[in-house]
Amino acid sequence: MTTTTFPFAYATTDWPVLERMAEAHRRSWAMLAAPGEWWTGAQRVSIAAECRRASALVDGLPDPGPGPAALSEAALFAVHKLIGDLPNVTREWYDETISAEGMSDTHYIELLGVVVHIWSVDEFHRALDIELEPLPAPIPGEPTRIRPLGAKPHGSWPATIRPGDLGETEADIYGGAEYAANVRAAMSLHPDSVRWLSDLFDAHYLSWIEIGGEQEPFRVLTRPQRELVAARVSALNECFY
Amino acid sequence: MLRESSKRNGSLDSLNLQGAVGPEADSGVPHGDLLTAFAEAAVRRTDALPGLRERIAAELGVQELVDAAGVVANFQRMVRIADGCGIPLDELTRDATDDVRDELGLHEYASAANTA
Numbered sequence: 001m002t003t004t005t006f007p008f009a010y011a012t013t014d015w016p017v018l019e020r021m022a023e024a025h026r027r028s029w030a031m032l033a034a035p036g037e038w039w040t041g042a043q044r045v046s047i048a049a050e051c052r053r054a055s056a057l058v059d060g061l062p063d064p065g066p067g068p069a070a071l072s073e074a075a076l077f078a079v080h081k082l083i084g085d086l087p088n089v090t091r092e093w094y095d096e097t098i099s100a101e102g103m104s105d106t107h108y109i110e111l112l113g114v115v116v117h118i119w120s121v122d123e124f125h126r127a128l129d130i131e132l133e134p135l136p137a138p139i140p141g142e143p144t145r146i147r148p149l150g151a152k153p154h155g156s157w158p159a160t161i162r163p164g165d166l167g168e169t170e171a172d173i174y175g176g177a178e179y180a181a182n183v184r185a186a187m188s189l190h191p192d193s194v195r196w197l198s199d200l201f202d203a204h205y206l207s208w209i210e211i212g213g214e215q216e217p218f219r220v221l222t223r224p225q226r227e228l229v230a231a232r233v234s235a236l237n238e239c240f241y
Numbered sequence: 242m243l244r245e246s247s248k249r250n251g252s253l254d255s256l257n258l259q260g261a262v263g264p265e266a267d268s269g270v271p272h273g274d275l276l277t278a279f280a281e282a283a284v285r286r287t288d289a290l291p292g293l294r295e296r297i298a299a300e301l302g303v304q305e306l307v308d309a310a311g312v313v314a315n316f317q318r319m320v321r322i323a324d325g326c327g328i329p330l331d332e333l334t335r336d337a338t339d340d341v342r343d344e345l346g347l348h349e350y351a352s353a354a355n356t357a
Contacts, residue, residue, distance in 0.1 A: 015307050059286055082325050087351050089324050112325045120318035127283040127310035129291065157327035183319060186326040197322070204315035213249055221308040224252060227243035228270045229309055231261035232280040233316035240352040241323035241330060
């Protein structure tokens, strides 16, 4: 099921979800529906649909069905691996995945960007027992297929862009910072995924002001309480980073 | 981040990092047991989740529950970015947290291999 409007009508739920959170989720759906750099809008919505299928499979729930466009076996497998088998995502698997037909490092990073952001919005809903938002109708158009020239190997599996190597079209992705932590730069091969990350990071967890130690008035848990939840989720996923 | 934020708000002395990685120890963070139980139930999809929602709403508040759900959602994303890209620890973090990672057994995780 897809839709062209994104209500995220939290006012009808039991929980006081802030409008700034709803707005961030609406922006996520708009980004999902649009053509990307390496996948069409229909393919991106299909990646999101597969994300929900993978989650349903793990949770033993009925199959919600595929999205509007066919995806390659490698793409389908990658989505399921990232959702249901994260501790076994290895360098060898990554190399094999990006070498498969119809895939590349840039395809993989954009796919990852779609998976993690849709998964995150859905996980917010699941945590609060809010019905999942229907996926958006894809926006027609072709991928731009622009690879950032400043992307280089820096220790992560995919190439990444350091702040000093940003080009004009992605100059904004680190907000002007001179340093980008590895996790922030991880998806910089697909700059829109970094923009998406920053947007939801701010909505779900911390703004840049808070990273500096301040507390936004709209957050009610203390910073140690937030970090404790963060640490437990990371540990449950066996994430070293 | 937990250690740093506890240092900033003056609660470092009562912090027990073992409480962050497993349910056996008390973290020393106010309502930490309830918040980590909620995180665990949400990630593991256990039957305890509805009851924990109700407890957090009653004992901390409904806005606190929404806040906690946001953090869970954020880190369900961040771990997949980190491990889906095989990123190594940032140098500063590695140097500052090596002892703690050892103490908590984090070097046993498969993704530790991404940091040389």
